[in-house]
Amino acid sequence: MSSVHEHYDSHLAPIYLWMVGGFDNAVALGKSDLDALGIKPDTHKVALDLGAGFGMHAIPLAREGCSVTAIDNSSLLLDELRARGAGLPIHAMEGDLLNASRYVSEAPQLVLCMGDTLTHIQSKGEVEGLFSEVSRLLAPKGLFAMTFRDYTSPAAGDRRFIPVRSDDSRIHTCFLEEEPTHMVVHDIVHERTGDAWLMKVSAYRKLRLSPDWVSSALREVGLSPTISAGPRGMVQIVARAA
Structure with a gap:
């Protein structure tokens, strides 16, 4: 984290x-x-x-x-x-x-x-x-x-997946995970390098x-x-x- x-x-x-x-x-x-x-x-x-x-x-x-x-x-x-x-x-x-x-x-x-x-x-x-x-x-x-x-009533199920933005070379999606006092936000970034896609993931906590x-x-x-x-x-x- x-x-x-x-x-x-x-x-x-x-x-x-x-x-x-x-x-x-x-x-x-x-x-x-x-x-x-x-x-x-x-x-x-x-x-x-x-x-x-x-x-x-x-x-x-x-x-x-x-x-x-x-x-x-x-x-x-x-x-x-x-x-x-x-x-x-x-x-x-x-x-x-x-x-x-x-x-x-x-x-x-x-x-x-x-x-x-x-x-x-x-x-x-x-x-x-x-x-x-x-x-x-x-x-x-x-x-x-x-x-x-x-975030006091956080999204559940599929609504925990939030599309942020995408284009031909980059896709950014957030995934939310609930904790008692915080939300864990996973930022998932796919970037095209040549013919392949590279995934980068990082997570941090937000206060509820x-x-x-x-x-x-x-x-x-x-x-x-x-x-x-x-x-x-x-x-x-x-x-x-x-």
């Missing part, structure tokens, strides 16, 4: 842009996510993007004039972000999102934790620690927006978080959360600072 960092570093990061349909498609989806949140560049001028990856949300934010601190632990994805976001007000930092305060010099009006980043944290105690840190960092009336997959528990943990640190349906089958929670 790989750690989250090992899994992405060696298995997913090299094909991540391909997985999401290419850079332009991913950034267009990111812009749509931000529009649905009602993000306004004139009131959200400073942002912190946790688990920023190659900039799916950081780049459209920065294009609107927002100053973004983008944190991720994948050097490969951050290199892509730096190249794609050259000239934009983005500060790409390699590091642990649980230590976000180390990289912030100005209170953000917006903190993002999008995609399924939240479930990559490995314990509820660490999630609570992140929420406490974000609550301290947020500017007054700031927003903390997150999306994540609800319910929307109600996440909302309760946010309220415990003084934030006011609202739950709604998010993009691409995820749950969306937007929490406001006092």
